[in-house]
Amino acid sequence: MQRIVTYVVLVLAVLLASAAPAFAGEKWCEEDPVLTIDGRTVNYTASFPAAYLAGTTVNWTFHIPKNVLLATAITPPALGSPTIPSTVRIVRDLPAYWLLSKATVVTTVTFSANTSFATKTSVQGLNAAWTTYAGWSNKVQSFSTGYSTLPLLY
Numbered sequence: 001m002q003r004i005v006t007y008v009v010l011v012l013a014v015l016l017a018s019a020a021p022a023f024a025g026e027k028w029c030e031e032d033p034v035l036t037i038d039g040r041t042v043n044y045t046a047s048f049p050a051a052y053l054a055g056t057t058v059n060w061t062f063h064i065p066k067n068v069l070l071a072t073a074i075t076p077p078a079l080g081s082p083t084i085p086s087t088v089r090i091v092r093d094l095p096a097y098w099l100l101s102k103a104t105v106v107t108t109v110t111f112s113a114n115t116s117f118a119t120k121t122s123v124q125g126l127n128a129a130w131t132t133y134a135g136w137s138n139k140v141q142s143f144s145t146g147y148s149t150l151p152l153l154y
Contacts, residue, residue: 029056030084031084034073036072042125044060044121046060046119047122048119056085057087057112058087058110058112060086060087060107061089061091062106066096071092073090075088103146104145105144105145107142107145108142110139115137116137117137118134119134119135119141121141
């Protein structure tokens with residue numbers, strides 16, 4: 001019995017001694033528009049340090065092929081986050097795609113702010129896993145995402 005008590009005390013001592021205090025990192029704000037293009041959904045996330053929330057606007061432009069049948073973009077309110085001012089535009093200025101080929105969406109995003117700070121933009125969808133791009137406020141960030149136009153290959 002004394003061995004069991006000694007073992008339990010030793011295990012508790014190791015667990016308590018090895019626990020380190022947790023320090024919270026910098027808080028980030030996120031703005032998350034959702035683009036639906038020809039029935040395919042693409043999720044975007046724009047992130048920046050919460051300290052720069054006041055005075056920051058996130059401006060999105062989605063450049064899509066001329067012959068896309070249906071394209072919508074919405075910015076749902078983020079749960080538990082402050083509202084981030086944003087603009088969303090869809091521009092049909094890319095060449096038309098051919099049936100059974102690959103189409104492209106070119107996304108530009110700008111974090112308009114009073115100062116310079118690091119930003120992150122992520123995209124998931126259109127046959128892509130989450131991809132993250134690093135950037136800076138007040139600089140235009142641009143990236144392309146391609147997708148198959150075959151009806152069954154999302």
